[in-house]
Amino acid sequence: MPLSSATPATHSFVFIGERLWLDFVNTDDLQRGLRTDGLRDFHALLRWLEAASVLDAERAAGIRRRALQQPAGATAALADARRVRAALRALAERGVAGHDVRQHAVSEINRVLGRSAGTRRLEGRGDGSFVRSFVPEGDAFAGLMIPVVESAADALVLGELSRVRRCADQRCPRVFFDGTKNGRRRWCDMSACGNRAKAARHRRKVSDPRLVASR
Numbered sequence: 001m002p003l004s005s006a007t008p009a010t011h012s013f014v015f016i017g018e019r020l021w022l023d024f025v026n027t028d029d030l031q032r033g034l035r036t037d038g039l040r041d042f043h044a045l046l047r048w049l050e051a052a053s054v055l056d057a058e059r060a061a062g063i064r065r066r067a068l069q070q071p072a073g074a075t076a077a078l079a080d081a082r083r084v085r086a087a088l089r090a091l092a093e094r095g096v097a098g099h100d101v102r103q104h105a106v107s108e109i110n111r112v113l114g115r116s117a118g119t120r121r122l123e124g125r126g127d128g129s130f131v132r133s134f135v136p137e138g139d140a141f142a143g144l145m146i147p148v149v150e151s152a153a154d155a156l157v158l159g160e161l162s163r164v165r166r167c168a169d170q171r172c173p174r175v176f177f178d179g180t181k182n183g184r185r186r187w188c189d190m191s192a193c194g195n196r197a198k199a200a201r202h203r204r205k206v207s208d209p210r211l212v213a214s215r
């Protein structure tokens with residue numbers, strides 16, 4: 001994972017969603033029991049895009065320079081990214097069930113797609129997977145959300161929403177695509193929420209012997 005040492009220790013990005021748009025939604029996360037926003041400033045947004053391999057280091061450096069010259073543009077781009085994220089979270093959580101939520105997400109996706117001219121590219125990653133990237137023409141900030149909204153658009157086109165889930169731990173806000181054969185993925189991360197649930201079940205059994213007898 002190309003997380004640079006500049007990434008603050010207070011927040012680490014998680015890539016457990018199996019879809020780019022869901023990983024983006026998961027930047028609004030719960031870490032060590034606290035709701036934390038992984039997109040706390042524009043530079044964090046760039047770090048996430050780099051970590052997700054949709055922005056290469058050279059372009060990111062160019063955009064960072066531009067952000068110093070045009071702080072208002074960078075602030076607006078961050079606000080826009082959060083706005084897109086809110087629409088995509090609603091889509092992830094209510095997608096199949098919520099007609100209005102779906103319509104709103106579609107108009108947000110089209111808003112982003114409609115205003116950005118540039119070159120789309122397909123790029124291979126080190127692990128053998130592929131990712132779309134987008135090199136904008138003109139406004140450097142405008143195209144940043146393109147790969148994310150295209151990923152959400154794919155989910156709608158492919159009819160994947162019924163396989164999008166929120167973690168079975170009710171306190172955990174993470175969403176993911178359930179790619180298992182039988183559609184039974186329940187946890188964002190077996191080693192975190194899954195294990196916590198297992199341990200809690202075990203504690204209940206130990207403290208209440210009737211539960212053991214009933215199994």
Ligand SMILES: [Zn+2]
Pocket residue numbers: 167168169172173174187188189193
């Ligand atoms: Zn979880």
